[in-house]
Amino acid sequence: MLGTKRKRTLSKLGIHLILIVYAIFTLIPFYWMAVNSIRPAGDFYSRMEGLFPDNIDFGNYISLFSNTSFLAWLWNSIIICILSTFLGLLICSMAGFAFGVYRFRLKNFFFWLVLGSVAIPEIVTIIPVFRLMSDIGMIDTYSSLVLPYAVSMFGIFLMKQYIESSLPMELLEAARIDGIGEAGLFVRIALPLVKPGLGVLGIYLWLNAWSSYFWPLIMLKSQTMLTVPLGLATLYADPWNLQYGVLMAGSLISTIPIIIIFICAQDQFINGLTAGSVKG
Amino acid sequence: MKVHIDSRRIAPYLFLLPFLIFFAIFRLWPIIWSFLISFFQLDDGDISGFIGMSNYITIFHDPTFIKAIWNTLYFVVVYNVIMIILAIMLAVFCNSSIIGGKKAYRAVFFSPIAMSLPVVAVVFDLIFARNIGFITSLLGMFGIEYNYRIFASMTGAMWAVILMRVWRGSGYYCAYFLAGLTSIPEELYESAMIDGANAFQQFRKITLPLLKPMLIFVIIMSTILSFQLFDEPWILTQGGPANSTLTLQMYLYQTSFLKQDFSKGAAVSYVMTLLMLAASIVSVSRQKESSSGRK
Amino acid sequence: MKKVLTVLLCSMLSLALFAGGSGESATAESAADNGKTKLEFWTWLSSDAAIDAYNQMQDDVEIVKVQMSHADINAKLAIALQAGTGAPDIYQTTQRYYPQFRDSGHMYDMTSVVSDIMDGYPDSLKDLVTYNGQIAGLTPDVSPSVMFYRADIFEEYGIEIETFNDLIEAAKILKEDGIYMLPIFNPAGSWGANAVGMLLGSRGGNYFTADGKVIHDNKDLEIVLEFLNTMVAEGYGESLTFFTPEFWGEFKAGKIAAWIMNTAEAANLKTNAPELSGKWKIMPTPRWDDKEQALSGYWGGTVIAVTDQSENPEAAADFVKWLCGSVEGQVWAGKTWSAVPAYEPAYSDPFYQEGDPYFSGDNIYDMILDTTPFHYFDWASVEMIIGEKLDLMFAGQLTPQEAARAIEDTIAAETGR
Known part of the structure; x- marks a missing residue:
């Protein structure tokens, strides 16, 4: 008995040790980013003795907020993320509902269309979409970033699997008998039941929109419309005016929204994936 | 009653309608257009002369393209194997019933995904820098000198890229595996324990088979995403040294935007698509085979 | 419904x-x-x-x-x-x-x-x-080469540079004290083709003829590659990826004695290593030993x-x-x-006639020599090809002669020029 107890304590320690080592590995780049963001500009290229800077200076943060439009970039990114997440959730859950609940003639055809197009690199679609956006006057608007991201093939796949596994058909039939229409089934029965799945998809869509670089680069023009990744890129665009310290400060701050969202949503995220767990 | 039946028949199409509209505008017709232009000459954005398979023939005669294919496959395989093993391990440990603080671990492991790819590249450049880098400062405290230029090494550079991706990805996919794990009923482990199975046997006989659906899902998703490796090598090595980190996506970018040959670029991306699909199918069918073999 | x-x-x-x-x-x-x-x-x-x-x-x-x-x-x-x-x-x-x-x-x-x-x-x-x-279009600027050098180091070791061979001779002495004569772009990255082009220009050479044909059996290219290869193989120059934090760190740490580079980099030296003010000076690009006249090469513009x-x-x-x-x-x-x-009348302005205290009062514009035209064609391809061959040469897999031939042949085959 004592033996198993000791064994248990040992393995507990062992697991903690492994997890802590990996957590440290995970945090090193964040630490290094933070350290480099609080060094005076003139020190940036000099060697640090030990792991802590000799001089501390918050000048990078000051110039991030006073010399760049960082707050505007942050605002643009957040708006774009909210809109594309919302729209993506709506479209994907509707399509997922159609695929998961109904039998219809073109179902397989549409579904393979979705899966097949996942693998085609986005770059190749840029010119036609760019032309279209330009023809309807949407270049340099939020819509030009939100609309193309609204259809996530992964999202539809996920919602289909999720709805199939967590939405009992009998429940729908019973509701139909009670006289609820098809739209009512979706809004009143399906959506509340698949909420955790929406959480998963929401984080995925948000991450996608938050970190995309190339598409916004092509679609946006004015300096005030830039998103965070594009804005930060201007800090090292000019080889004669490299602002690594400011870049570190800005990057560190821009990771915070996603980490907060994950911490708030992590239970739902993980439970959401569980219930929807994808069947091969 | 008649109305009822009709609405059930029309409803799926109506639910699909927004998706279909968006899909048609932003995916389908651009895809068809680009597929077509891979067989045509492009003149100021308009299709002009038919050139047949010549784009496809040219790229397959380009040793750089073949090199890019190998580099990409190498990266995809090595990265995914390491990342997935690590992610499953972390998930299993994180899910262990005997430890506390799981939420904190999960949040820490997840955090790298919040860093955008170009920034990851810059930060790792600062970590590996021989003179002002993290490794140098760390080892310097013990009087050890660090002199390895990893991005300048033909073998090391790709491994540095793999390391960056593993760092960013394993915690993220760990969350997916955690989700898969929490759905495995606790009783299965309890009965296995009574049968005297040790932790490793439990993992092999219970955890792994039940994790399979999630595993396949992660493999497909991660294979497709990692095929499009671009930012880190583009910023740090521009494909060097000697094209050892040149990826297909970089080749595509160079062809389309730097050499401004969009028609050839389209051909490159369809070859890429085929490779991606093939890779996902192969890895998934191998997973399925091995699982049925075990049963 | x-x-x-x-x-x-x-x-x-x-x-x-x-x-x-x-x-x-x-x-x-x-x-x-x-x-x-x-x-x-x-x-x-x-x-x-x-x-x-x-x-x-x-x-x-x-x-x-x-x-x-x-x-x-x-x-x-x-x-x-x-x-x-x-x-x-x-x-x-x-x-x-x-x-x-x-x-x-x-x-x-x-x-x-x-x-x-x-x-x-x-x-x-x-x-x-x-x-x-x-x-x-119009050109706002040109970027001819000069040589930045650490006057204090040159004085301490009694170094005087007139030709490229002098650089190699001086590098032998500096190497003993762990100082590198020049930074060398190894791996080449997207800068290699440019940097070789600049040195080619300082010999009056080119990759292409004016009408866009690849120059085969390019002796100038061979000599430039030979020089670079010696710098790397003997450890006279420091292999670095240009313009990275590590790169500027080496300047700041005083590991590099000189830099043949375009004039615009003066600004970067000033911002990135302000404490070295007064230690740097500027001289014209050295002369190649087999040439009678020294020239400035072009970095880009x-x-x-x-x-x-x-x-x-x-x-x-x-x-x-x-x-x-x-x-x-x-x-x-x-x-x-x-x-x-780029606009020559501008040099009459007093702004372009002042010395710079960072460079001990030297006026960078006085150090620019004559240039010969340099021709750019299909640069996206050229850049990739030269980068790859340079890396192979630095890794010891190609001799400078082989690298020169490989560069010419590959560019000709790929661009049809």
Whole structure:
């Protein structure tokens, strides 16, 4: 008995040790980013003795907020993320509902269309979409970033699997008998039941929109419309005016929204994936 | 009653309608257009002369393209194997019933995904820098000198890229595996324990088979995403040294935007698509085979 | 059924709403300004001060800077020109990439606006911006090479440099004390082709003939590669990836004694290693031992052009003319991004005749030697090919002769030149 107890304590320690080592590995780049963001500009290229800077200076943060439009970039990114997440959730859950609940003639055809197009690199679609956006006057608007991201093939796949596994058909039939229409089934029965799945998809869509670089680069023009990744890129665009310290400060701050969202949503995220767990 | 039946028949199409509209505008017709232009000459954005398979023939005669294919496959395989093993391990440990603080671990492991790819590249450049880098400062405290230029090494550079991706990805996919794990009923482990199975046997006989659906899902998703490796090598090595980190996506970018040959670029991306699909199918069918073999 | 429709309608409406909403905000923005015509200018340089100076003088137009890296500008512009829409009024690109855009035929012909100032440019730059006999852009700057050197180190070791062989001889002494003579771009990255091109230029050599044919059995190329290879193989030069934090760290740590580089890098030395002020000096590019005359090579330089999609091309061309073809504009270019004027009358301005205390009072513009024209063709391909072969040479897999042949043959095969 004592033996198993000791064994248990040992393995507990062992697991903690492994997890802590990996957590440290995970945090090193964040630490290094933070350290480099609080060094005076003139020190940036000099060697640090030990792991802590000799001089501390918050000048990078000051110039991030006073010399760049960082707050505007942050605002643009957040708006774009909210809109594309919302729209993506709506479209994907509707399509997922159609695929998961109904039998219809073109179902397989549409579904393979979705899966097949996942693998085609986005770059190749840029010119036609760019032309279209330009023809309807949407270049340099939020819509030009939100609309193309609204259809996530992964999202539809996920919602289909999720709805199939967590939405009992009998429940729908019973509701139909009670006289609820098809739209009512979706809004009143399906959506509340698949909420955790929406959480998963929401984080995925948000991450996608938050970190995309190339598409916004092509679609946006004015300096005030830039998103965070594009804005930060201007800090090292000019080889004669490299602002690594400011870049570190800005990057560190821009990771915070996603980490907060994950911490708030992590239970739902993980439970959401569980219930929807994808069947091969 | 008649109305009822009709609405059930029309409803799926109506639910699909927004998706279909968006899909048609932003995916389908651009895809068809680009597929077509891979067989045509492009003149100021308009299709002009038919050139047949010549784009496809040219790229397959380009040793750089073949090199890019190998580099990409190498990266995809090595990265995914390491990342997935690590992610499953972390998930299993994180899910262990005997430890506390799981939420904190999960949040820490997840955090790298919040860093955008170009920034990851810059930060790792600062970590590996021989003179002002993290490794140098760390080892310097013990009087050890660090002199390895990893991005300048033909073998090391790709491994540095793999390391960056593993760092960013394993915690993220760990969350997916955690989700898969929490759905495995606790009783299965309890009965296995009574049968005297040790932790490793439990993992092999219970955890792994039940994790399979999630595993396949992660493999497909991660294979497709990692095929499009671009930012880190583009910023740090521009494909060097000697094209050892040149990826297909970089080749595509160079062809389309730097050499401004969009028609050839389209051909490159369809070859890429085929490779991606093939890779996902192969890895998934191998997973399925091995699982049925075990049963 | 009605409800399905309602949901659909709602979603469509909300879509239209924010689609329209953002469109509205965009128009509101332009209405809220001073009523001036806005001209969009894509550049990677932090040239705000020059642009502000120009805007101050204008009643009707305003230049609006959009900053991105030059790789991003090239990609974005390629798409806009192909799509026939979305290009800026004005853009800046490097002289080595410019020919691709020039030859697309989508540049505004500014001959009528700028013909009176064209005498101010050397012939090679006039040729660069001429397409079908029309002026399709102007050069704001050139970037000839000089040699920056640490006067304190040179004095301590009694080093005097006149030729490239002197560099190798001096490097042998410095090596014993762990100091490198020059930084060498190894791996080559996207800079290698440029850097070799600059050294080629300092011999009066080229990759291509003026009409765009690859030069085969290029003796100049061989000699340059031989020099670089010796620097790397013997450990005389320090292998570095250019312009990374590690790279500047080595300068700051005093590990590098000299740098043959374009004049504009003076600004970077000043910002990145301010504490070395007074220790650096500047001299002209050394002479190759087999040559009688020393020359400056070209690192690159830039071009500013107006696209044919601009709605106000004349106003745009006026700005380009001011920045690239007037003494005042050229002085602003010098002040904001340390440009070396392409427009020769600008050198008469006192700004270009002052010494710089950081470089112990040396005037960098006095150190520029004569140059011979350098020809750029299909640079995207050239850059990749040369980069790869250089890496193979530095790794010991190719001799300099083999590397030179491989470069020539591969470029010829791939570009058909």
